[in-house]
Amino acid sequence: MNRRRFLQTAGVTGAAALAGCSGMFQTRTLPNEPPMVKNRPDAVYYPTHVEGMEMAGMAKQGRYRLALFYSFPHRFWLMGGGTAKQQEKVTVQESDDLHLMASVWDAKTKTVLPAGDVRIELSKGDWSATRTMWPMLSQNMGFHFGDNMSLDGDGTYAAEIRVAGLSVRRTGALAGQFGSGATLSTKFEFTQDKLDELSFKRLDDKKGKKGAVPAMEMEMPMSRVPPKKDLPGRFVGEKSSGDAKFLVAAVSDTPLANDTYLLVSPRTPYRRYPIPMMSLSAKLRRGGKSVFDGALQPTLDPDIGYHYGANVKGVESGDELTVLVDSPPQVSRHEGYETAFLSMPKMRFSVS
Known part of the structure; x- marks a missing residue:
């Protein structure tokens, strides 16, 4: 595999060929993207x-x-x-x-x-x-x-x-x-x-196929949200929108809310990376009447991670919950993420 291409400053386009002080010409090596x-x-x-x-x-x-x-x-x-x-x-x-x-x-x-x-x-x-x-x-x-x-x-x-x-x-x-x-x-x-x-x-054999490369091993924390089993409270459900996974839970008896805390935890589909910089709202209906209709606030918690949440008047069996993506995530993306998390339809959950 040809991992490098050797470039001269003359006639080069779309890649760096000049390094160091301006006006000094030299040969430089760059990866072949x-x-x-x-x-x-x-x-x-x-x-x-x-x-x-x-x-x-x-x-x-x-x-x-x-x-x-x-x-x-x-x-x-x-x-x-x-x-x-x-x-x-x-x-x-x-x-x-x-x-x-x-x-x-x-x-x-x-x-x-x-x-x-x-x-x-x-x-x-x-x-x-x-x-x-x-x-x-x-x-x-x-x-x-x-x-x-x-x-x-x-x-x-x-x-x-x-x-x-x-x-x-x-x-x-x-x-x-x-x-x-x-x-x-x-x-x-x-x-x-x-x-x-x-x-x-x-990655000639995998490129373009659905999936993701492994996370790098680093001696430092990485941005991850907890798996389903580690979310607090009552698990409401899991849906996908725009290839992002949305896990929803209702937490009672918590400093996060006076009554019940409705948390929505969006994450990437393979590595559980949080997806910040989006706008979410929710509608909760009970017996045909509205219980909550408003924005979900971006929140950072050491146990839940980066998520979106709001204080609601309880979550009960039979409730109908709709989560809406009012604005897709504005976070910049490296290759492999740029086509995901764009068109994000609303998600409906039935509380059991």
């Missing part, structure tokens, strides 16, 4: 390839913990309004040297913080670059922040990362935490040779 699969399913599918990644550094401030990684620059998709037509495909530019990724979590509960804004400034000598990183989903890493970036050649880089406070509701051991942001700092050594040594595996 395969063409996109035609007729991709409207679902999670195996991408054309998987890439290795390198740990760049770690940082801490208060209860904030952050890990910085990098891999080859690669394509990804931004969400402009929730439909495939409003997506923006980001392709690799000639100036891109790597794809930089950051994961942020709570030191106490080991909960990944799948929300907020992350802004990074890289500096090396008198060179610097600043970027607000996109919140993203990838099959091998789950939720993280990332973007393609250009560097100033080999050397030691200082990274200053500003993590904004969370606006999403926090409950349990996260209540009252992370309302204020933090600035975290680390340094890392980058060389083109080290980048080129990362693995790059084509």
Whole structure:
């Protein structure tokens, strides 16, 4: 398998060929990103390839913990309004040297913080670059922040990362935490040779088929939600919409609600990654009358994970529940997720 292509600066399009100081010409190696699969399913599918990644550094401030990684620059998709037509495909530019990724979590509960804004400034000598990183989903890493970036050649880089406070509701051991942001700092050594040594595996036999690659093994928390058996309260049901799985439970006797807490836990179909940045609402009817009709609030809880919930006046046998996706997830996607979680019909549950 031809894992690399050798590029010269002259006549190169669609890939980076210039590294280091501007005006200096050199030969550079880049992974050969395969063409996109035609007729991709409207679902999670195996991408054309998987890439290795390198740990760049770690940082801490208060209860904030952050890990910085990098891999080859690669394509990804931004969400402009929730439909495939409003997506923006980001392709690799000639100036891109790597794809930089950051994961942020709570030191106490080991909960990944799948929300907020992350802004990074890289500096090396008198060179610097600043970027607000996109919140993203990838099959091998789950939720993280990332973007393609250009560097100033080999050397030691200082990274200053500003993590904004969370606006999403926090409950349990996260209540009252992370309302204020933090600035975290680390340094890392980058060389083109080290980048080129990362693995790059084509998935020619699986690409385009429904499924997902395994999550990477990392010595740090990953963004996952609990399986069905570990959800609290009374399990109401499970449905799929837009290839996302939605698990619904009703929890009584909880600090989360005065009466009953209705929780909806959307997750990716294969890896139990939470799906943030969507708008959900619900309608609960009992005996033909409305019991609840309103929005479900995005909430981060160390035991339930990232979910959507509301306080309702009980959930009883015979109730009819409808969950609506008012706005599909606006989180950016790596290849394999960009065709899923777009058209998301409402879901109906009958409480037994």
